[in-house]
Amino acid sequence: MQSVKRANIPVVVVTALFFVAIASFVAFSTSRMMENEARSTVENVVKATVGRIDGLMASVESAVKNSTWIVEEHLDNPDYMFKITGELVQNNPFVVGSTIAFEPNYFPSKGYYYSAFSYRDANGSIKRIQQGGEDFKYHGMDWYRIAKEAKSPSWCEPYFDKGGAEVMMCTYSLPLVGKDGKVYAVLTADVSLDDLTHRVAAIKPYPDSYAVLLSQEGQSLVDAPADAAALTDTVKILGRASNGWTMELICPLSNILQGARTLVSRIVLFSVVGLGLIFFVSWFFSTRLQRVTAANERLSNELGIARTIQSSVLNRSIPPCLGAVLRPAREVGGDFYDFKVRDGFLHFAIGDASGKGIPAALFAFLASAGFRLSADLGLPPDETVGRINALLCKDNETSMFVTLFVGRLELATGKLEYCNAGHPPIVITRPDGSSEFLSAKCNIAAGVLDGYHYARETAEFAPGTRLLVYTDGVTEAERKDHVQYGDGRLLAFASAHAKDSPADMVSRLAEELDRFEAGEEQSDDITALAVLVGCETETA
Numbered sequence: 261m262q263s264v265k266r267a268n269i270p271v272v273v274v275t276a277l278f279f280v281a282i283a284s285f286v287a288f289s290t291s292r293m294m295e296n297e298a299r300s301t302v303e304n305v306v307k308a309t310v311g312r313i314d315g316l317m318a319s320v321e322s323a324v325k326n327s328t329w330i331v332e333e334h335l336d337n338p339d340y341m342f343k344i345t346g347e348l349v350q351n352n353p354f355v356v357g358s359t360i361a362f363e364p365n366y367f368p369s370k371g372y373y374y375s376a377f378s379y380r381d382a383n384g385s386i387k388r389i390q391q392g393g394e395d396f397k398y399h400g401m402d403w404y405r406i407a408k409e410a411k412s413p414s415w416c417e418p419y420f421d422k423g424g425a426e427v428m429m430c431t432y433s434l435p436l437v438g439k440d441g442k443v444y445a446v447l448t449a450d451v452s453l454d455d456l457t458h459r460v461a462a463i464k465p466y467p468d469s470y471a472v473l474l475s476q477e478g479q480s481l482v483d484a485p486a487d488a489a490a491l492t493d494t495v496k497i498l499g500r501a502s503n504g505w506t507m508e509l510i511c512p513l514s515n516i517l518q519g520a521r522t523l524v525s526r527i528v529l530f531s532v533v534g535l536g537l538i539f540f541v542s543w544f545f546s547t548r549l550q551r552v553t554a555a556n557e558r559l560s561n562e563l564g565i566a567r568t569i570q571s572s573v574l575n576r577s578i579p580p581c582l583g584a585v586l587r588p589a590r591e592v593g594g595d596f597y598d599f600k601v602r603d604g605f606l607h608f609a610i611g612d613a614s615g616k617g618i619p620a621a622l623f624a625f626l627a628s629a630g631f632r633l634s635a636d637l638g639l640p641p642d643e644t645v646g647r648i649n650a651l652l653c654k655d656n657e658t659s660m661f662v663t664l665f666v667g668r669l670e671l672a673t674g675k676l677e678y679c680n681a682g683h684p685p686i687v688i689t690r691p692d693g694s695s696e697f698l699s700a701k702c703n704i705a706a707g708v709l710d711g712y713h714y715a716r717e718t719a720e721f722a723p724g725t726r727l728l729v730y731t732d733g734v735t736e737a738e739r740k741d742h743v744q745y746g747d748g749r750l751l752a753f754a755s756a757h758a759k760d761s762p763a764d765m766v767s768r769l770a771e772e773l774d775r776f777e778a779g780e781e782q783s784d785d786i787t788a789l790a791v792l793v794g795c796e797t798e799t800a
Contacts, residue, residue: 281622289654298465298516299495305465306499306509313501316354316456317432321413323352324434324449331360331436331447338367341376342388348449349378349386356380356429357450359391360436361398366444373398379450407433408443415503418453418475427454428481457482460507466515476504484510581606581671581795583762585770586787593785594620594662595731596628600635606669607635609644610789612683612731613662614705620660626651627662627706641666641679642716645706649681649714652707661707665729667791674721674793679714681706684732687754691724695754697747698727723794726765728754733784737773745776762790 327348334340345358357379364372373392381387391398398404403416413434420428429450436445460482463471468491473482493513500506578584584597594613599606609631613620630651634644644666652662663683669676678698682705685697701715721727730750737745753772757765766788773786 292655295495295513295516298511299497302465302469302495302497302509302511305463306497306507309460309463309471309507310499310501312459313456313503313505313507316451317415317501317503320352320354320432320449320451321434323348323355324358324413324432324447327447328434328436331445338370338374338376342378345376345378346386346388349380352449354451354455355449356427356452358448360445360447361392361404362445363443364399403431403433403448404446407435407446411435411437411443417477417479418481427452428457429453453481463509465509466511468515469509469511472508472510474506474508481505578763579795581762581792582608583764583766583790584788585766586785587770587782588785589733589782590617592618592621594624595733595785595787596624597729597787597789598628598631598635599789600632601671602635602638604671605638606671606791607631607638607644607667608669608729608789608791609635609664609666610683610729610731610787611662611664611706612733612785612787614660619658623652623660623662623707627664631666640716641668641677642714645679645681645703645714646712649706649708649712650710653710656707661705663705663731667727667729669727669791669793671794674723674725676719676721676727677716678719679703679716681714684730684735686730687728687750688721689726689728689754689758691722691758693755693758695751695758697751721793725793726754726758726760726762727791727793728765728769728788729791730769730788731785733782733786734769734773734788736784737777737786738780738783739776739778740780745773749776762792762795765790 327344330344331341334344341360345360348358349355357377359375359377361375367374370390373390373394373396375390375392375396375398376388377391378386378388406416407414413432416431416433418428418430429452432449432451434447435443436447438444457473460471460473463469470485470488471482472480472484474480488510491510491512495511495513495516497509498506499508578599579601582599584599586593586595586597588595594615594617595611596613597608597610599608601607609628611624611627611631613623613627615623627648630648631644634647639647645664648662648664652660661682664681665678665683665686666681667676667678678700680700681703685700687695688698689695698719701717703714704712728750735745735747735750753769754765757768760768769788770786
């Protein structure tokens, strides 16, 4: 009895590893999915904030540029300049001050300096002062000098308006050029950044996230919190406004993955319970298998159970319009078929995973699960294959793939929509007994290239037409002399059985392959699915 128990340990270990692999895959995939969704959310927040900055700057620039023609029309009236700057401040909530600063002695009656400055005081009233003078020699200041020399508008670096509004500000300068091509004045708008910086600082998609805002020259407008240095493993998304300002939103992974970790803990609990059940069942049956002493017999029995489990996953509620057969070359295989009748359509699929044994079976199971979800949603074949491809490409470090044929047959009309992803062409057998392969566009197998666009094709068939979908294990079945069954024999078989029911057709195909191989060991999984056009069936 002890030897029986010891021999059963490898099977238990394999099953345990299978549970661990599935749990790890689900946990890892869930974490990656939540992290990607968080990145998308944070990117949208950053884009919206950058758009708000661009919108603020653009509205100020537009207001200043729209005032230039008024200045030109009233150059004969220096005092009117105060009205222009006053209205610019009054009509724009973001503008807290504006000036029209003229070249030296531009208005002889006003002296060497003349700058018509209007600003909004703490009470919201508009004040006007002549700003230029010996104590405010604006001609040499950056906001004036740079705009004049470049003859183009510009934003200065943000600065703190000490003694004035006591807020962070930024000035937009627009040079005014006369008909002689010379700059005669600079029109400015002072913008308060107080509301903008408060909005940025308040952005918190997650409890411990924070935002940083830097000017074009690296000046900090919104600082990181004091405890930011202690945060590790973060997601950082960068955005840049049109004026060169940079915003960065930092979110700790611990916040993002909190939901995923809760799910992982549940998966671990489920796995532990499942493993405990497996160990208990293994011990329970081991005590009753005292007469079974051969290790190879025990292993064969366990693998037979695995094959039964895989077979039980297949859809067994086969309607009269369908026939299906699946014979793995090993105890478990990488072929699958599935179907779904929904809203007057028959959705069906057949697939062949690369490789052999359990890895291929797991990959085929993922593809089958993707088909079932898409069929439940009533999706067309190209979208179904696209979704399966996205599922298989995610974290596919083993570079495995699945060839697929997915079809959607409209039962009332015989119209077939289909998508062939690297799979052998299906056989069309018409009511008169003629058979041919259905042409299909060359799409790559699922799991090879993420984001690949799969083509959808259509064809229409008369009632009584039979569609035979199969994996390459059918045409590549070999005799002892290494001759393969081949396409020609398959077409001849389909024509010879043109009147068979779908169930009889696939059953007799399996029998013919047995006769052809004449006792040779089956080298590949054999799967076939027959569909009869025009056969009535219940809709789901």
